[in-house]
Amino acid sequence: MKTEIDYSVYLVTARGLLPEGKDYLESLEESLQGGVTVVQLREKTTDTGEFIQVAQSTKDICDKYNVPLLINDRIDVALAIDCAGVHVGQSDAPLSIARKLLGDEKVIGVSAGNIEQAINAQNGGADYIGIGAVYGTQTKDVTNKIMGTPGARSILAALDPQSPIKTVVIGGIKSENLLRVLNGVHEKDTKRYLDGVAVVSEIVSSKNPREAASNLSHLIKSFRESEKIKYHSASYDVDSIVQEAWRIINAIPEQHPLIQQMANIVTANDQANATLALGASPVMAAVVGDQKDLNPHIGALLINMGTVSEEQKQAMLVGGRYSNLNKKPLIFDPVALGATSFRKQTGQELLNHWAPTVIKGNAAEIGALSGLTEVATKGVDSVGPGFKNPVTVVKSLANRERCIVVMTGKDDYISDGERTVKISNGHSLLGQITGSGCVTGTAIATCCAVSSMTTEDMNEDGKLSRGDHFMAAIAGVLALEIAAEIASKRDDVRGPNTFRSAWIDEMSKLNEINLKKLSCVTLT
Numbered sequence: 001m002k003t004e005i006d007y008s009v010y011l012v013t014a015r016g017l018l019p020e021g022k023d024y025l026e027s028l029e030e031s032l033q034g035g036v037t038v039v040q041l042r043e044k045t046t047d048t049g050e051f052i053q054v055a056q057s058t059k060d061i062c063d064k065y066n067v068p069l070l071i072n073d074r075i076d077v078a079l080a081i082d083c084a085g086v087h088v089g090q091s092d093a094p095l096s097i098a099r100k101l102l103g104d105e106k107v108i109g110v111s112a113g114n115i116e117q118a119i120n121a122q123n124g125g126a127d128y129i130g131i132g133a134v135y136g137t138q139t140k141d142v143t144n145k146i147m148g149t150p151g152a153r154s155i156l157a158a159l160d161p162q163s164p165i166k167t168v169v170i171g172g173i174k175s176e177n178l179l180r181v182l183n184g185v186h187e188k189d190t191k192r193y194l195d196g197v198a199v200v201s202e203i204v205s206s207k208n209p210r211e212a213a214s215n216l217s218h219l220i221k222s223f224r225e226s227e228k229i230k231y232h233s234a235s236y237d238v239d240s241i242v243q244e245a246w247r248i249i250n251a252i253p254e255q256h257p258l259i260q261q262m263a264n265i266v267t268a269n270d271q272a273n274a275t276l277a278l279g280a281s282p283v284m285a286a287v288v289g290d291q292k293d294l295n296p297h298i299g300a301l302l303i304n305m306g307t308v309s310e311e312q313k314q315a316m317l318v319g320g321r322y323s324n325l326n327k328k329p330l331i332f333d334p335v336a337l338g339a340t341s342f343r344k345q346t347g348q349e350l351l352n353h354w355a356p357t358v359i360k361g362n363a364a365e366i367g368a369l370s371g372l373t374e375v376a377t378k379g380v381d382s383v384g385p386g387f388k389n390p391v392t393v394v395k396s397l398a399n400r401e402r403c404i405v406v407m408t409g410k411d412d413y414i415s416d417g418e419r420t421v422k423i424s425n426g427h428s429l430l431g432q433i434t435g436s437g438c439v440t441g442t443a444i445a446t447c448c449a450v451s452s453m454t455t456e457d458m459n460e461d462g463k464l465s466r467g468d469h470f471m472a473a474i475a476g477v478l479a480l481e482i483a484a485e486i487a488s489k490r491d492d493v494r495g496p497n498t499f500r501s502a503w504i505d506e507m508s509k510l511n512e513i514n515l516k517k518l519s520c521v522t523l524t
């Protein structure tokens, strides 16, 4: 019978990477105690005789813990010790030959660096594919083959949902980026989920392989748990949504979160003042050196690409990574993403490095991120009436990026991939001042911070950040648009500039009665 394999925590060995003084078999046994679920023996320069000896002693320990062993590349060694199977790469024995030699009862894994290789492995009867390299690694020279989580996700999406083939990712995976990997790679549309992650150095190079394996195992289990309960505790009707939005807005002054903003030079001042008006505290820190020290203290980070420079991009990469690491909500405003190829590349690079909690943009920006050309961009503005089917657009981007998507416009659409609402608040004067969209990003970041700080959701381990950020995004949009409606009616507002000041004033005076009376939310 073919061995059933749990691929969750897949250890690929490397005797050359053991810390000084650490014995190979001792390290292996500790990692099995920590929760490794499958082992691959990978020996690149060992002679056949020694290889068989090491394989046999590796198998003896794996058997003790009932964990299957696979052999990298060497079908003869796998046959010699009668282990569970092999892993072959693209330049090793072809899958058809490996199958002929090993028979149907052995497990065969194949490396896949692109969609074609993955589909060939699937159609050729591989049991699993090792997708990578996801990130850069010191363990092997993979410089030409780094695909990021979007590359791995596109491979998952291309597989036949009915195929029994299993999938793991490999390359640069550590406990500190594991949630980002799981979030970034899972392909909800195709109902195909990663079966596990394969690591070398995270476990092998650790002085405490038991703990390293146990950290990975714990994170994978809690991610899967949080997936199951994702949708959702809060009641889902318009009254409950507005009530929750008010709870979040009302809690801002009490929580007084620090909102870090990598803003643009045009609207930074309004963004900082809006943060204060809402009851939070702004910090506009956009250099690399600030990120590590600042990140543990912030409530949320807003990254706005409005006037992005090479230098600011580096800070965005680093700040976003720390936010994922420290589970801080990360709000991404891809300003004018479709306007130039530099911006498109920058946006893609940022999304390859970290996972946003919320993406907020106008129709042209959301369209450019989604690879759609239906709505054109003119500088930072969206041209025309928007998408024919905006709900589908926001929903599919939310599913693809596994985050909340806010598409602003005359009507705003907010989706978490399952739930989508339309908000029809705001005022035409918002279109006559610069930066109203950027300030909306500020309000969303502020509300996400509060949602994170006040959530009762205890299952935090498997999430990139705690809290219901769908509700927080709705709260942020409602706060700003209702403040704008109230401001527009004031006697002292005589045009865009007086409106701008009145708008910020009204953000500081929002109350429950107005929010409930004026909010115009529709479930779609």
Ligand SMILES: Cc1ncc(COP(=O)(O)OP(=O)(O)O)c(N)n1
Pocket (backbone or CB within 6 Å): 010, 012, 040, 042, 072, 073, 087, 088, 089, 090, 092, 109, 110, 111, 112, 129, 130, 131, 132, 140, 168, 170, 198
């Ligand atoms: C699980 C898993 N995935 C991919 C690889 C890479 O295998 P390969 O392409 O054969 O490269 P080498 O390991 O031989 O350098 C793997 N080993 N395991």
Ligand SMILES: Cc1ncsc1CCOP(=O)(O)O
Pocket (backbone or CB within 6 Å): 012, 132, 133, 136, 137, 138, 139, 140, 142, 170, 171, 172, 173, 198, 199, 200, 201, 202
């Ligand atoms: C064998 C292999 N194949 C692609 S990346 C890689 C090495 C992964 O090592 P690490 O987990 O230390 O980054």
